[in-house]
Amino acid sequence: MPIKFPFSRRRPGPTDAWTKCPDCEQQVFNRQLERNHRVCPHCGHNFRMSIGERIDLLLDEGSFVERDAGLESVDPLGFFDQKPYPDRLEAARVKTGLREAAVWGTGSVSGRRVAIGLFDFRFMGGSMGSVVGEKIARCFEAALVERIPAVIVSASGGARMQEGTLSLLQLAKTTAPLVRLDAAGVPFISILTDPTTGGVLASFASLGDVILAEPKALIGFAGARVASGTVGEELPEGFQTAEFLLEHGLVDLVVPRAELRVTLGRLLALLPPAAVEEGWDDDERRWGPIGVLSGIAEKLGGAVSETVGLDVEGEPTAGNGRSPERAAEQTLERER
Amino acid sequence: MPIKFPFSRRRPGPTDAWTKCPDCEQQVFNRQLERNHRVCPHCGHNFRMSIGERIDLLLDEGSFVERDAGLESVDPLGFFDQKPYPDRLEAARVKTGLREAAVWGTGSVSGRRVAIGLFDFRFMGGSMGSVVGEKIARCFEAALVERIPAVIVSASGGARMQEGTLSLLQLAKTTAPLVRLDAAGVPFISILTDPTTGGVLASFASLGDVILAEPKALIGFAGARVASGTVGEELPEGFQTAEFLLEHGLVDLVVPRAELRVTLGRLLALLPPAAVEEGWDDDERRWGPIGVLSGIAEKLGGAVSETVGLDVEGEPTAGNGRSPERAAEQTLERER
């Protein structure tokens, strides 16, 4: 699987071809589309973007460094519907040139360093399984440790069915770090793009300190068909669009793509991580009494990288098989 | 003004007279009404209660001890409408036998000690001016210091116009202690009786950890006439009743008067103040670093009773003329 920096891959297809706009139905020259941030020059329709295009749109040139590119999905349930889950994964990899539906890394926006995660909807509908959840969680944790803002650009159909409740629990895994970001005063800006639905919207994506959305993006918890089908009601106009959510107080701003980079930069300037008090260097003062565990942590030495789960390699492991507590206890036992 | 324990005064009028129920229009024998917690035996209508009757209804017999009975309203604005504010106060005192619209003290419910405040609507519509606000604030502070639950039985038309913004600011004065009760894990149970509106509802009364309401009590922010007049809309059925608020998620329970004492007792058993951790006796651990001020506080000695405003006597004083900071600074200056 020798795919490196997969996000930089351009979408397949010749750039001199034409694409038909689904909104105004006009033909748009692909090269023109790319120059225009994939916005239809005729009607303003926002075409979906690849992760590489999104990075070009938002980040300072050349500033992005991917992290944890080696994370790969396995098939924990042995899931088979019409075809095996591993085959679906392989097909998605071939189709997109990506290893998974999300990428995270660090970069800068107008010179301000951020931890940023990005989704590509083309990879199995941007669905969140163990790997996507792990990447988002690591992105938040990096923001916490470095005290830099976190930014996530979502585009997802929700949790990945093929990993069952392991996917469902990614909602909690990706949300738990946000409590720590709050306590530490580190901002999180959530950017919702077309489409953001299901479990991704029902977890971190709805919890940004600021939530930006792209015009007309489909954003909702349940599919619109489900919503109308369930109750037999007619749906209100613009249901589940970014503008609908703005009106209902659920997003802060609907930002045209051409302004997204500037708006993000302004927000990062206006909402910096909290100033660190004098006692910052003093763990006891800033973080409260660390108690037993951190005492243990000091003794851990080389075991630490395992306990925080940052670079477990090789064979697939269930993360919860190696809780920090367990590792710490083992270390203590070894010492006794 | 030699009125002592005014709350124990019975309402004027002979007990062998009859009262017409405003709901079912039947005549009710007064003695029967009192025996029945002032609930109409024919239709269940809840007549308003005096503070003394309310104490009898809720507290263990003989357990109530009034605090700060000596607080008296003055006329800070020199307010005169059809007659001077002091005359209105005097008339209310004569009419009700109360010194003010609220009383607070300590007592017990099923043996559990509480700090309790009670309103009498007959005293200028239970309106909240400086004295009522002061009593409620002291009630909460006593609950905090003693770590006992706070209970307030509201019946009020809102802030008292005759004291202008001094009354308005009582909303903040009575609410500020609740932040401390939250942090200390001390519960507050708010009981809404007919009627609770305006500034009292828009402050502490809406912020109970649990909010109980009496059946059919009028509870609302603005008067129903205002509400319909402003927008020319027809009001929904049962608008601003206790039952309406229950449906709209704004109160926890509508409790018939006959069950109120038992319900309150059960809640107090189920929601005790938070257990105090080992470090309770250690100010530094429990309360965080007390910092400059508490260092000063230690030096205050006799000045402390003034600084916390618990027993300033005699001449009317504007409370904010004696902030703890100011007193502390003065003490320090004297020492220098």
Added chain:
Amino acid sequence: MTELVSSSQAPSAEQADAAWQRVQRARHPERPRTLDLVPRIFDDFVELHGDRLFREDPAIVGGPALLEGRPVMVIGHQKGNDTDSNIFRNFGSAHPEGFRKAQRLMRLADKLGLPVITFLDTAGAFPGPAAEERGQAEAIASSIKLMTGLQVPVVAVVLGEGGSGGALAIGVGDEVLALENSVYSVISPEGCASILWRSPEAAPIAAAAMRMTAEDQHELGIVDSIIDEPGEGAHTDPGATATAIKAALLASLARISRLDTETLLATRYARLRGIGVYRESDVGPRAALDEPSLRRRIGRLLHLPGVPRRPRWSEIWPSGDDNNDSERGA
């Protein structure tokens, strides 16, 4: 402070006229509103929207801004400038979702250590049935409660009408400033007149009786400082008005930023706790609480127990040496 306790007498016709003139200036249709002033006071501002619960309420606006290059959170009532915008803004009278948006922004400020600056300009919280259904009283109450505990400096500026609970809901500050022609009252003068004089036409008398002008509020200790307006009022020169507000805000923040978190909260608590005028005589048992330790007692009353440690904003807002706190309280 004994001058506060004057003997009651009906306001004179002159007093009523003078008070009513202030009310009319405070309500002047061309008076600069929050969004007129914000770009003139701040270097940058991004308006955020929504309570994350029910609806975006345009009657209250807010978002982060830069004041002399330093980040703050700005929140204000927003009236319109004409019929259409007034309908859109509901004449600056917020529904519960407006106050809940404000709370969300305050929590964000608290998280990031940004001082909160609020602009008061409302006839009051909207009293319609929909507002009642969605908990108007709860929204105001919880907003007040939140402000009393914010671990960042809070400065409130009364721009025009400071109308009752709807104003106070975003008006609890470490310092409260007021424009010269602003008013602040527990109820609208018309409402007061309807109830006490049984005639809304007595509004000017009620306005005088409630002592709702900025000067009166300053005398009462509700307002800490008055900001002079240019010429005939703020509407004649919004730019100069903004400059005056900016200078006052900078002075306020410099004063407040001297305090560390504990002292800030203790001072704010003491400020609110001390508002009110009353007599206390020695009737009945004294309020001798069962409290073993004097030190602990005062510590508990003044200090927020168990608060998380927060960044010191003195680093964001270095204290100036100007204006001592002579204007505060008594």
Added chain:
Amino acid sequence: MTELVSSSQAPSAEQADAAWQRVQRARHPERPRTLDLVPRIFDDFVELHGDRLFREDPAIVGGPALLEGRPVMVIGHQKGNDTDSNIFRNFGSAHPEGFRKAQRLMRLADKLGLPVITFLDTAGAFPGPAAEERGQAEAIASSIKLMTGLQVPVVAVVLGEGGSGGALAIGVGDEVLALENSVYSVISPEGCASILWRSPEAAPIAAAAMRMTAEDQHELGIVDSIIDEPGEGAHTDPGATATAIKAALLASLARISRLDTETLLATRYARLRGIGVYRESDVGPRAALDEPSLRRRIGRLLHLPGVPRRPRWSEIWPSGDDNNDSERGA
């Protein structure tokens, strides 16, 4: 844990039948619901109502209760027992206000130091337009977030259907228990079948493929312990079911109450953080964060910074010496 990674193959007809039988038992119309079990498990219980924002949602119930004389906060989905009560309860599918009520009760538990016990029994959060308008996704997300940071022990019990985000919204626990015939899944088997098999009739196959039975969930590490049901299922003896749940709760709380606040939060975080199965190879730059101090790094990741100090619940819930934590995680 390598047994988790089996080679993919379609579920057999037997597997589908077995899984479907469990789904049907979990959905049995006579299966005891939260309010059937609460009086059998707890000594006293007062149901509280309302989100204090918009509406009382009968699809979620909750309030304080006494478990063996000690106070706890109980929150659960509530299905009906017949058509009328199911309509009233919206078949146990909550609107945003249900989750917001749950959050309010959890905050109260957090304030008072009461352990939180939740009962999961829902096909899922309600997906109707009104729920979307009022922020169904936000309500679920903020509920999950709140639970991950509660400074009190949290035990979740899957009673019947653990349906997706609507279940997880009140299902983040320090321990997660499940009744023998309960199920837990990321999407309903019908929904999964519709999408992946393009036919809702494939629901039994989808149920088997998603491994949604309590045993499967235990194997996957999502469920910590399984509570045996009497006879043919819980509906045959609600009393015995309640007794079994009570015993399991007491054992859970005894285990969890050993931890002090810091350790509790660190352990819960580690538990959630560790969920997921993946391979990690050495492609691309390593995740070497710019972090000076190893100690601070692990401290920051595991410990909630700046949390207020809280009462220790070991005083409320003294730790027992029974059942070591051999059932936890791997």
